[in-house]
Amino acid sequence: MDNERFFGMSRTSRMIAIETGWYERVKKGSIYRYIFDAADFELEEENAGYHVSRRPVIPMEVQRIDDLITAILNEGIELRITPSLQPLREQVLKSTVNFSMIRMRNARQE
Structure with missing residues (x-):
């Protein structure tokens, strides 16, 4: 509904x-879109779709969006x-x- x-x-x-x-x-x-390995993250807030990493991570790619x-x-x-x-x-x-x-x-x- x-x-x-x-x-x-x-x-x-x-x-x-x-x-x-x-x-x-x-x-x-x-803005910048940072692409990470999904395996490094866990779901923190399901409603909003927030994912977090409990350790430092390095992006695999960074994309500028103009x-x-x-x-x-x-x-x-x-x-x-x-x-x-x-x-x-x-x-x-x-x-x-x-x-x-x-x-x-x-x-x-x-």
């Missing part, structure tokens, strides 16, 4: 939501842009969908 509510209008099961005020930063920003919006869309992820994340946050917290809100401290406070 919750998956239908959040993802029923699209064919994806993953979504990234950003606030309107962050659009230009995402559009112009870059066009973040295109990269998100090419991964089949839905990108939502909203004036405020707070209404979505409240609904997601009451739902059964898996989520990560690791950067919510950067969201507008209403």
